[in-house]
Amino acid sequence: MKSNSLLIISLTIIIILGIIFLFIKSPATTILKAWQDLKHSEQDLKQSEERNKITADLKQKKDEINRIATIAEKYIPKDSESGDLILELTTIANNYNLKVEKTSLEKSQTTKESSEETTSTTNKEKSTPQPSTSPSASSGGVQNVDFTMSLSGSFTDYLEFLKNVETSTRLIVIKSMTIQMGQEEGKPVTFQLVGTAFYKLKVTIADNLDNIKVSQETINTFLNLKTYAQPINLPQESGFGRTNPFENY
């Protein structure tokens, strides 16, 4: 009799707990989900408020941002713009009395076919080469436009040309160069340089709060691009220092 009673009690408790579980489960799940959604939405709201705050800051600096974006896009353009690159290099060379003997743009390093197209140009007879870029992808989606230039003129003019190339409105990196003194007296010095310009088809950084803030440091970087390659404070020492070391001593 006692065991029957215990069995009934146990069954009753199990049934009650089962009913309660079924009764509570559905609303509990709904509440938990709503709570999680609420937390996510609150986070989204916080982010969107912060984004609006950053955008308000950007609006205040609208003109500056516009100017910097223009500089940045010219510095590393969205397209190879190889024609403009050659034009810019040739113009700088001409400005410093250097004769442009040859200019060429090289195709992708991965291509095994004829990888060079060359145009011979002189100071007065310039022809812009057909755009031919090397879409050899480097880090971060940046692509290269490799070029080769042969020039002739004086060393001091070449130095000025280099300063201008290094501080030009487009990012140009010179990888190698050869300077050869004129074979006969009175002959100009010849220069051959290999360089790379860059372009980037797409913005590859994530669209997050950190990346839509434009720091003063970044603004200064683009405003002071000319500072790179400015003359340095070389120490002077008696018996050393030649303005043009390719000239007779």
Added chain:
Amino acid sequence: MISINLLPVELKLKRLSTKRNAALVSICIVVVFFFIVLSVIANAGKGTIEDHLAATKTAVDKNTNQSDESKALQEMALLINDRSRAFTEINKKRAIWSQILTELSASAPIDVQFDNLTSSVEKSPNFTLQGNTTTEREIIKFKEKLENSPFIKNVAFKSSSLNQNQKDQTETIKFILEFDLEKYSSNMAVKGLQGVK
């Protein structure tokens, strides 16, 4: 006072069982009642959370629907930061040749002339310089000067040979020096060389 239960044993057991069942039923009723109250509260809470959620979502939508001007500004900011990162990365490996050549010129003794300079950042040695001078002392002076330069390292003397000029019968010493480019930051280039080496 002593109370004596004179009821028969079966009746006593029956009464005990009834009491126990009654207590159990009471507990169950309390538990059920507790959960009913809890579910009522939970439903009320759910309503509050859902209202709050709807309000928050509306606020998010309102904030997200930005003007074209805001979107354009954000795109510009992204472009600026994207280009800045690319530039910083490229600039780490960038050699400022105008400064290096200026340094080479400044390091050359007055009696040294360069004949040929081959340089590349991609192969070592980065520089091969062929030149001529009057005495070997000038080559050593030049080498020492280059060794002290913050732009140059691993200066190696490769060869020298005496050369006679047929025209004016003067003698010159032709030499070849090889050296590498020192890694330096672009900041250094901007600020100058004070305190670098």
